[in-house]
Structures are given as structure tokens and as C-alpha cells.
Amino acid sequence: MNWLELRNFEVRQGDFRLRIPELHLSAGEMVAVLGPNGSGKSTLLSALAGLKTYRGTLRLAGNELHTLSERERYRRLSYLPQSGRLGLPFEVFYVVLTGRYPLLSGRHYTEADHRATERLLRLFDLEDLRHRLFGELSGGERQRVLLARALNREAPVLLLDEPFNAVDLRHQHLFVRHLRDYVRRKKGLCVTVLHDLSLAVKYFDRFLLLKEGTLRADLRRAELSETLLGEVMDVAVKFVEHGGEMLLSIDLMKKEEN
Numbered sequence: 001m002n003w004l005e006l007r008n009f010e011v012r013q014g015d016f017r018l019r020i021p022e023l024h025l026s027a028g029e030m031v032a033v034l035g036p037n038g039s040g041k042s043t044l045l046s047a048l049a050g051l052k053t054y055r056g057t058l059r060l061a062g063n064e065l066h067t068l069s070e071r072e073r074y075r076r077l078s079y080l081p082q083s084g085r086l087g088l089p090f091e092v093f094y095v096v097l098t099g100r101y102p103l104l105s106g107r108h109y110t111e112a113d114h115r116a117t118e119r120l121l122r123l124f125d126l127e128d129l130r131h132r133l134f135g136e137l138s139g140g141e142r143q144r145v146l147l148a149r150a151l152n153r154e155a156p157v158l159l160l161d162e163p164f165n166a167v168d169l170r171h172q173h174l175f176v177r178h179l180r181d182y183v184r185r186k187k188g189l190c191v192t193v194l195h196d197l198s199l200a201v202k203y204f205d206r207f208l209l210l211k212e213g214t215l216r217a218d219l220r221r222a223e224l225s226e227t228l229l230g231e232v233m234d235v236a237v238k239f240v241e242h243g244g245e246m247l248l249s250i251d252l253m254k255k256e257e258n
Contacts, residue, residue: 001027001061003157003189004048008056011040011047018043018213025206027156027187030180032200035210036234041193042082044210045159048191049079060157074102078155080146082162082193092137092145093130096120099152120148124174139166147175156188163192164199172196176203197233198248221246 004025011018018040025031033041047054050065050073058065060076068076078099090098100113121127124144129137134145143166150158158179164172180203183190194200200207207224209217209232216232219225230237238249 001187002059003027003061004191005059005062006057009047009058010055011043011052013043013052016040016043016213018047018210020044020215023208023215023218025189025191027189028184029189029206030183030204031189031191031206031208032204033191033193033208033210034195034197034200034229035216035232038212039210040213041210042161044208045079045161045191045193046081049077049159051079071102074153074155076155077157077159078150078153079159080150080161080163082165089133089135091130092126092132092134093117093121095134095145096126096148096152099149102153102155116152116154120152123178124148124171140168140171143167144171144175151178151182154186156186158183158188158190158192160190160192162195164194164196172199179203197229197237197250201246201248 002024004023006020006023009020009023016038033044035041043052046052048058060068060073065073097109097113097117100109100116103113121130124147126144126148129141129145134142137145143163147160147163150160164175167175176199179190179192182188192204201221201224205221207217207219207221208215209219209228211232217228224239226237226239236251240247240249
């Protein structure tokens with residue numbers, strides 16, 4: 001099943017243009033979006049979430065995205081932007097609980113909603129923070145709460161823009177392992193913008209390489225090339241195998257002087 005289909009897809013923001021001729025993202029995939037700053041990664045995710053005007057075709061589970069109601073889109077997609085903010089003084093438990101809002105059939109959260117929220121608090125070490133106000137948390141703690149909130153929607157398609165910013169190493173790996181299990185269990189799709197190449201290579205199956213608004217490559221793990229990855233990311237990349245896993249050695253490229 002193709003969760004997301006793009007054809008002749010184009011998004012314009014001022015002088016910047018993102019172009020993707022064709023792309024199919026399928027059930028069960030962990031997709032990492034990689035590229036330097038300004039390459040169009042965040043533009044792509046916000047457009048997939050229905051937050052930007054686009055040209056061409058964008059289908060979600062076979063339906064043109066703009067034909068879906070906001071409620072239906074929210075049930076199928078959970079989007080975490082790069083800088084998620086909540087201005088109101090909510091406690092952590094309630095912030096995570098509100099991820100369930102698109103699932104409500106009535107006016108109030110159910111016992112099942114509360115159980116799902118409790119489970120995520122336990123899973124991601126947030127129980128001790130449950131009564132803390134969101135605005136009083138550290139940057140990494142806030143990001144963990146927002147990740148839990150995004151997962152609490154139980155949407156089959158997750159769109160996560162740099163979700164591990166400020167998150168400590170332990171919780172990065174905890175979250176990404178849960179994401180992988182979640183996608184496989186629900187036969188869903190996770191599309192994640194990352195800057196950490198090592199984390200991407202360790203856990204993700206498919207890699208979209210963007211540069212200057214163009215999709216330079218769409219690769220499976222076995223197809224990753226040191227040369228291509230280095231050219232797109234402007235670093236020198238070397239693959240190193242250790243303990244049966246692929247690791248990365250990264251050096252800055254020296255720019256030629258005129």
C-alpha cells in the first residue's frame with residue numbers, strides 16, 4: 001500500500017522552489033529525509049501535512065490530500081514541526097493527552113484515551129514530569145513530551161521534522177526504536193527529517209536526499225553511496241562496519257580556494 005504518492009509535485013516559497021517529479025512512500029517504511037540547511041526538507045514535510053500550497057498530485061492512501069477534511073487528515077497524519085510550541089500553561093499529562101483529540105467521538109476524553117497517555121508517559125520516562133507545566137521544562141524534556149503527543153494520536157503516517165533536537169542520546173535511541181516498532185506493527189509510515197547521519201543509517205530503511213530543492217536520490221540502505229551522501233551533505237563520508245553494523249566516519253570537506 002502506498003501511503004503517500006507524489007507526481008509533478010512542486011512547492012514555492014518566495015524564490016525557493018521544491019520539485020519532486022515522482023515519489024511513492026509505502027506501508028512499513030522508515031524514511032529519513034537528509035540534506036543540508038535550505039534544501040527543502042521542512043518544506044517537504046509541512047506540504048505533506050497539508051500546510052502548504054502545492055502544484056501537482058499529492059495523495060494520502062489513494063485520496064488527493066486537499067479533498068480530505070481536516071478531521072480525516074488529522075486521523076491519518078501526525079505531524080511534528082521543527083519548532084513545536086505550546087503557549088498555554090498546560091501540565092505534561094494534558095499536553096500528551098491532547099494528541100488524542102482527533103480521535104474523540106464525543107466531547108470528553110475517554111478512559112481509553114487516559115490509558116494510552118499513561119502508557120506513553122511510562123514508555124518515555126515522563127511519569128515524573130506529569131504534573132509539571134510544559135513551559136517550565138528544559139528543551140529536551142519539551143521535545144520528548146511533543147514526541148509522545150504526536151505518537152498518542154496513533155495515526156498511521158508520522159511526519160517528524162528534526163524530532164530529536166535537544167533530546168539526550170538515550171532517549172533518541174529509545175524513541176527511534178519505538179518508532180520502528182510502531183511503523184511495523186501498524187503497517188504505517190514514518191518520514192523523518194534528520195541531521196544525524198549515524199542515527200539515520202542505524203535505524204532507517206530508505207533515504208531521500210535533498211539539495212537545493214531537488215530530490216537528488218531515493219535510496220534503500222544497501223544502495224547508499226559514500227560519494228553521493230558526501231556530495232549532498234557537503235562532508236566526506238566513510239562507511240565503517242563494526243560488530244555487524246554500519247557506522248559512519250565523517251570529515252568536513254575542504255573547499256577549493258580561488
